[in-house]
Amino acid sequence: MSTIPALTIPAPTHTATWATTAFTVAARTIRKLMRTPQVFGIAIVQSVVFLLMFRYILGGAIGVSGVTYVEFLVPGFVVSGILFTGGGSSVAVAEDVASGLNDRLRSLPISDRAVLAGRAMADATLMVIVGLVTLGVGFIIGFRMHTTVPDVVLALGLLVVYALSFAIVFAWLGLVSGNAQAAQGLSILAVPFSFISSAFVPIATMPGPVQAFAKAQPLTFMVNSWRGLLLGDAVTRTFDHGLTYWVVGSLLWALGIVLVFTPLAVRSYRKG
Amino acid sequence: MMIEAEGLKKHFGDVEALAGLDLSVPSGQVLAVLGPNGAGKTTLIRTIATLTRPTAGTLKVAGIDVAKHPKQVRRSIGLAGQYAAVEPALTGRENLRMVARLFGHDRDEGTKAADAVLDQMGLSDAGDRLVRTYSGGMQRRLDLGASLVGAPRLLLLDEPTTGLDPRSRNELWVAIEDLVAGGTNVLLTTQYLEEADRLADLIAIIDHGKLVASGTGDELKAQLGRDVVDVTVKNEADLERAAAALGSEATIDTENSRVSLPVSGGADELVSAVQALGDADISLDDIALRRPTLDDVFLTLTGHTTTEPSESDADAPREKSKS
Numbered sequence: 001m002s003t004i005p006a007l008t009i010p011a012p013t014h015t016a017t018w019a020t021t022a023f024t025v026a027a028r029t030i031r032k033l034m035r036t037p038q039v040f041g042i043a044i045v046q047s048v049v050f051l052l053m054f055r056y057i058l059g060g061a062i063g064v065s066g067v068t069y070v071e072f073l074v075p076g077f078v079v080s081g082i083l084f085t086g087g088g089s090s091v092a093v094a095e096d097v098a099s100g101l102n103d104r105l106r107s108l109p110i111s112d113r114a115v116l117a118g119r120a121m122a123d124a125t126l127m128v129i130v131g132l133v134t135l136g137v138g139f140i141i142g143f144r145m146h147t148t149v150p151d152v153v154l155a156l157g158l159l160v161v162y163a164l165s166f167a168i169v170f171a172w173l174g175l176v177s178g179n180a181q182a183a184q185g186l187s188i189l190a191v192p193f194s195f196i197s198s199a200f201v202p203i204a205t206m207p208g209p210v211q212a213f214a215k216a217q218p219l220t221f222m223v224n225s226w227r228g229l230l231l232g233d234a235v236t237r238t239f240d241h242g243l244t245y246w247v248v249g250s251l252l253w254a255l256g257i258v259l260v261f262t263p264l265a266v267r268s269y270r271k272g
Numbered sequence: 273m274m275i276e277a278e279g280l281k282k283h284f285g286d287v288e289a290l291a292g293l294d295l296s297v298p299s300g301q302v303l304a305v306l307g308p309n310g311a312g313k314t315t316l317i318r319t320i321a322t323l324t325r326p327t328a329g330t331l332k333v334a335g336i337d338v339a340k341h342p343k344q345v346r347r348s349i350g351l352a353g354q355y356a357a358v359e360p361a362l363t364g365r366e367n368l369r370m371v372a373r374l375f376g377h378d379r380d381e382g383t384k385a386a387d388a389v390l391d392q393m394g395l396s397d398a399g400d401r402l403v404r405t406y407s408g409g410m411q412r413r414l415d416l417g418a419s420l421v422g423a424p425r426l427l428l429l430d431e432p433t434t435g436l437d438p439r440s441r442n443e444l445w446v447a448i449e450d451l452v453a454g455g456t457n458v459l460l461t462t463q464y465l466e467e468a469d470r471l472a473d474l475i476a477i478i479d480h481g482k483l484v485a486s487g488t489g490d491e492l493k494a495q496l497g498r499d500v501v502d503v504t505v506k507n508e509a510d511l512e513r514a515a516a517a518l519g520s521e522a523t524i525d526t527e528n529s530r531v532s533l534p535v536s537g538g539a540d541e542l543v544s545a546v547q548a549l550g551d552a553d554i555s556l557d558d559i560a561l562r563r564p565t566l567d568d569v570f571l572t573l574t575g576h577t578t579t580e581p582s583e584s585d586a587d588a589p590r591e592k593s594k595s
Binding site: 008009010011012013014015016020021024025027028031032035036099100101103104105106107108109110 | 318321322323343344346347349350351353354355356357358359361362366370371373374375376377381384385388389402418419420421422423428454
């Protein structure tokens with residue numbers, strides 16, 4: 001009856017491994033990002049515009065001790081930028097839910113965690129790239145490092161870890177919101193979360209309860225670690241704890257975030 | 273049995289999408305699940321695809337319980353949904369390779385599978401174009417293709433042609449027919465009787481989350497047990513009089529100037545109908561005896577047509593159910 005020969009594809013003999021799944025999902029997400037450069041563009045423009053506004057408009061009125069404001073600001077900006085770039089990741093995840101792509105992935109014989117890990121790897125890559133571009137702009141507007149090469153390498157490694165941990169949070173937000181508009185709305189949470197931290201202004205000027213929150217929250221640990229690693233003594237002298245406290249604390253926070261949000265994200269992914 | 277459902281229930285809060293559905297489909301058959309919007313078709317297919325867990329009852333795919341061993345079930349199914357779940361920012365070939373890798377093919381096998389599917393779906397020339405440049409029909413065919421790269425034993429198609437123009441629909445039908453000829457088991461949901469009649473060996477009619485009837489198209493039509501006399505009148509004004517002449521069972525279809533009468537006596541009844549209309553002095557364009565269509569079956573079994581939602585059968589815009 002049919003003139004076309006029957007499709008002859010041998011059935012796969014294995015299921016995809018965890019690593020294959022994660023890398024295949026990550027590769028798809030990164031390809032998509034490269035083919036839709038506006039996503040990158042918006043994240044970078046947004047980051048740079050805010051950096052310039054803080055540096056030149058608000059900066060003059062903000063006093064910091066030990067270093068210049070631009071030196072204080074740039075590490076805070078690069079690290080907290082993870083949260084602003086992450087909003088876009090949430091939106092993309094929500095779009096995959098709405099488009100049915102998630103349903104396709106969920107109908108395949110692959111690990112749920114590997115899918116989310118692949119997604120987080122790709123999103124973290126975007127966050128780190130935006131962070132590095134922002135750092136580059138920081139150099140142009142007067143940021144200088146006062147530190148050693150190993151410390152810079154450590155700082156970059158930590159940035160990757162922070163990005164991965166928050167990428168899982170943003171994937172979860174995208175999955176629970178389920179559509180791009182809601183995900184976009186939720187991403188505004190990045191604003192209070194980053195402002196109530198050491199990212200843009202010294203915590204010491206904040207009122208009591210707010211200060212307590214700022215001191216304890218993960219972003220402050222991450223920002224202080226970066227500051228200490230890139231600026232050295234000039235800034236660590238002003239900390240009320242040593243650099244090790246902040247670095248170890250930031251890693252514990254990242255681990256905690258991964259441990260709490262991975263099961264939440266897996267559950268939301270599988271629900272539906 | 274490819275699919276076996278017993279007392280399958282799925283609740284979403286207070287809404288009972290599946291209300292104790294029983295269904296069994298042997299291997300090697302194409303099953304069309306037919307029903308109006310809101311009948312539970314999509315929930316059924318999502319449950320079979322392991323995307324939703326049943327609230328109660330059992331469901332087995334190729335003998336494997338979907339609630340207990342969803343991962344094993346996923347090895348034997350391919351799903352293509354109502355929306356083309358392909359990535360617009362990748363090329364057709366990249367999409368297929370990605371899904372092939374996830375199905376477990378290695379790089380070479382995945383490339384071969386992607387090429388074979390592009391060929392089968394008539395997309396070889398478009399394979400290296402970004403999917404965002406594809407027409408709606410091409411995206412659906414690619415989506416169908418993506419569900420095939422893992423060589424699934426059971427292909428699940430949720431309203432594969434909804435929203436497509438007639439030409440694209442026909443192309444997709446041909447693609448599905450080719451797959452069936454090649455031996456793939458298919459379960460598809462549809463609200464188009466024509467689609468079910470054309471593609472399926474078995475038809476399951478569901479409404480309000482329950483199986484209303486099942487069988488081959490011919491069996492379902494035979495269940496109705498009766499042929500239909502269709503009378504087309506010359507003057508629309510005569511419709512009411514023609515219906516009256518034919519008796520209380522006649523239904524009027526104003527759109528086509530037609531009166532239909534279910535009959536059990538075959539040709540004799542046709543003769544009596546001609547006489548009755550002649551006595552009433554009504555001039556006709558056409559009169560014919562025909563086998564019932566699935567449309568007649570559906571209307572009789574559910575009290576409404578397939579294209580209207582099952583909740584609102586009271587104010588149906590169609591004229592068909594008038595007696």
